[in-house]
Every structure is written in structure tokens, then in C-alpha cells.
Amino acid sequence: MKVLTKKTDYAIRALLSLAASKGSYVSAKAISAEQGIPYQFLRGLLQEMIRHNLVSSKEGVQGGFMLSKNPDEIGLKQLIGIFQGKVEVSECMFRKQLCANRAKCVLRHEIMRIEQVVNNEFDKITIGKLQRDLDAVNALRPASGNVEEPK
Amino acid sequence: MKVLTKKTDYAIRALLSLAASKGSYVSAKAISAEQGIPYQFLRGLLQEMIRHNLVSSKEGVQGGFMLSKNPDEIGLKQLIGIFQGKVEVSECMFRKQLCANRAKCVLRHEIMRIEQVVNNEFDKITIGKLQRDLDAVNALRPASGNVEEPK
DNA sequence: TTAAACTGATACTATATTGATATCAGATAA
DNA sequence: TTATCTGATATCAATATAGTATCAGTTTAA
Ligand code: FES
Ligand code: FES
Numbered sequence: 158m159k160v161l162t163k164k165t166d167y168a169i170r171a172l173l174s175l176a177a178s179k180g181s182y183v184s185a186k187a188i189s190a191e192q193g194i195p196y197q198f199l200r201g202l203l204q205e206m207i208r209h210n211l212v213s214s215k216e217g218v219q220g221g222f223m224l225s226k227n228p229d230e231i232g233l234k235q236l237i238g239i240f241q242g243k244v245e246v247s248e249c250m251f252r253k254q255l256c257a258n259r260a261k262c263v264l265r266h267e268i269m270r271i272e273q274v275v276n277n278e279f280d281k282i283t284i285g286k287l288q289r290d291l292d293a294v295n296a297l298r299p300a301s302g303n304v305e306e307p308k
Numbered sequence: 309m310k311v312l313t314k315k316t317d318y319a320i321r322a323l324l325s326l327a328a329s330k331g332s333y334v335s336a337k338a339i340s341a342e343q344g345i346p347y348q349f350l351r352g353l354l355q356e357m358i359r360h361n362l363v364s365s366k367e368g369v370q371g372g373f374m375l376s377k378n379p380d381e382i383g384l385k386q387l388i389g390i391f392q393g394k395v396e397v398s399e400c401m402f403r404k405q406l407c408a409n410r411a412k413c414v415l416r417h418e419i420m421r422i423e424q425v426v427n428n429e430f431d432k433i434t435i436g437k438l439q440r441d442l443d444a445v446n447a448l449r450p451a452s453g454n455v456e457e458p459k
Numbered sequence: 460t461t462a463a464a465c466t467g468a469t470a471c472t473a474t475a476t477t478g479a480t481a482t483c484a485g486a487t488a489a
Numbered sequence: 490t491t492a493t494c495t496g497a498t499a500t501c502a503a504t505a506t507a508g509t510a511t512c513a514g515t516t517t518a519a
Contacts, residue, residue, distance in 0.1 A: 184493085184494065184495090185495080203495090219493080220494045222495090
């Protein structure tokens with residue numbers, strides 16, 4: 158059970174790159190290099206995020222992408238929604254007859270409760286929060302961009 | 309994002325069938341009919357559950373399957389672990405170099421917290437609990453096995 | 460004593476999802 | 490006026506999910 162797919166993972170990283178260069182355009186190429194994301198794959202993600210009004214773009218030389226929202230207004234819940242589809246219990250409830258009385262279905266009820274909890278938690282994690290957390294960590298080891306790779 | 313795949317979904321239902329016939333063997337055919345689970349698919353699931361000591365079997369005529377544990381000792385967390393692989397954050401941490409200092413990685417940290425919560429919640433939901441909840445619901449509408457299908 | 464009702468074990472197929480590339484047209488700045 | 494960008498698609502490969510088929514062996518009961 159994978160919580161975050163590559164798409165969401167990459168999208169978060171890309172947004173963190175954009176958040177770090179607030180106010181100026183960053184090219185897909187630059188983000189790709191910085192975050193190690195396959196270039197064309199990233200392009201697709203950025204276009205998807207344009208459609209959802211998370212970023213805006215500028216074409217041509219020196220063009221690129223920029224956040225079109227406050228980083229605190231971009232939550233993981235939304236990103237997961239965009240790139241993985243919203244959290245679903247299971248498709249059991251779509252099979253007619255088999256789950257009669259689904260309004261009272263116990264299993265469904267229990268899992269929707271968990272769904273709630275998860276969504277709430279993911280909603281609290283925003284790009285802004287991650288950015289600040291990241292800054293805090295970087296402040297502790299101010300030297301190079303890279304530290305020793307843990308086992 | 310699908311929380312429960314068919315495998316887990318079906319496994320839960322099968323276990324509920326077994327729990328309802330405590331002490332006697334129930335054939336895969338019977339479970340398949342009762343729960344609307346594709347026969348051969350179900351067989352595979354049952355065998356997998358034997359390997360994990362959740363059920364035991366008896367071959368031949370009048371053979372079948374039986375719970376080999378107390379229903380309260382079978383939690384959804386374990387079932388998800390068996391049929392969907394244990395909950396993982398994302399595979400980002402396996403790509404060497406890209407996530408240096410992963411011990412302090414913010415995103416990873418946040419998501420592992422959620423992972424904890426989810427696992428705890430899933431662990432609380434056992435076959436025994438579902439069975440009791442189910443009984444309670446059935447007690448409210450004691451007549452036929454089926455009620456009107458909600459829209 | 461044998462046929463029907465079972466499970467064990469495995470191989471296979473189909474479909475969907477995920478991850479990744481490739482192309483070409485058009486915009487823009489130097 | 491060309492190199493650097495994005496827009497928009499089309500395509501492809503790898504993996505995961507869902508479901509089917511087959512055959513061997515066990516057990517019960519007629
Ligand atoms: S609605 Fe499907 S298991 Fe209940
Ligand atoms: S360990 Fe991979 S994003 Fe942090």
C-alpha cells in the first residue's frame with residue numbers, strides 16, 4: 158500500500174522548489190535537475206497543476222513556473238486528490254445487491270472514519286509547512302547542501 | 309487512492325463467513341456463493357490465509373475452511389499487510405543520493421506520523437468487532453436478509 | 460470401490476495503473 | 490532569428506490488480 162505515488166511525491170518536490178524561489182519563474186529543466194525528476198514527466202505534472210491553479214507559467218526564454226497561491230494554501234490532501242484520486246474506501250459498495258443496506262454497512266462505516274482522520278492529517282501538511290520545516294532542518298547544518306548518506 | 313483492494317475486501321468477507329459458522333468447516337464454494345466472490349480467486353486468498361495461520365482447512369468431501377484464531381485477534385492491519393503489502397510512505401527514500409539526510413527528512417517524518425495513526429486505527433478493527441457490529445445491525449432489521457437497496 | 464465434493468498447488472490471461480519518453484507547434488527574450 | 494522555453498498530445502514499458510483454468514490428491518458416503 159503506497160501512500161504517495163511518484164506523481165504526488167514529485168509534485169511536492171517541484172512545489173518546494175518553486176516556493177524557494179518565490180516571485181521568479183523557475184524552468185522545468187531547473188526543477189528537474191534540482192529534484193532529480195524525469196523532465197517530461199515533470200512537465201506533465203506542472204501542466205496538471207496549472208489546470209488546478211496551483212502554479213502559473215510563462216512561455217519562452219527565461220520562462221518557467223511560479224506558485225500562484227500562498228504555499229500555506231497548498232495542502233497534501235489536495236495534491237493527493239489531484240494525482241491519486243480522492244481517497245476511496247473500496248469499490249465494494251458499487252456492486253449492486255452484494256452490499257445491500259450499505260448505508261448501515263459496518264465495514265464501510267469504520268473505514269470512512271479512518272478516511273476522515275487521514276484526510277484531516279494530510280490537510281494540515283501544506284507546502285508552506287514543509288518549507289518551514291525544511292528551513293529549520295537546514296539551519297541546523299548550514300554548510301553544504303548535502304550531508305553524509307545514512308546507511 | 310484505494311484503501312482496500314479486492315483481495316483485502318474479499319478476505320474480510322470470507323473471514324466474516326467463517327466467523328459466523330464457528331466450529332464447523334465451510335467450503336470455498338459456499339463462501340463464494342454467500343459473498344459473491346469469484347471462486348478461484350477466493351481459493352487463492354484462503355490458501356494465503358492458511359500460510360499466515362489465520363484459517364485451517366480440511367480436504368475432501370465436507371471439507372472446507374475454519375478460523376484458526378479468535379476473530380478478535382484478526383485485525384485489518386494484518387490483512388492489509390498480507391494482501392496489499394504493509395503501508396509505505398513512498399519510495400522516495402530508496403533512491404540513493406536524492407534524499408540525502410533522510411533521517412531528518414521532513415516530508416518523510418510527517419507522513420510516518422500519519423502512517424502510525426492509520427495503522428493504529430486499522431489494528432483496532434478486527435473480524436470480531438465487525439462481526440459484533442454486523443450482528444447489532446441485523447438485530448435492528450430481523451426480517452429478511454435483504455433490505456431495499458439505497459440509491 | 461468408486462464417484463462426487465472437496466482442497467493444494469500453480470500456471471496463465473486480461474485489464475488497469477503507474478512511471479516514463481517522444482514529438483511538434485508556438486511563445487519569448489537576447 | 491535562433492536558442493530557450495511552455496502547450497499539447499501521443500506513445501510506450503513496467504508493474505500491480507483481478508480473474509480463470511487445470512490437474513493432482515484427499516475424503517466421505519453411496
Ligand atoms: S458497502 Fe460494501 S462492504 Fe459494505
Ligand atoms: S526521504 Fe525521501 S523525501 Fe525525504
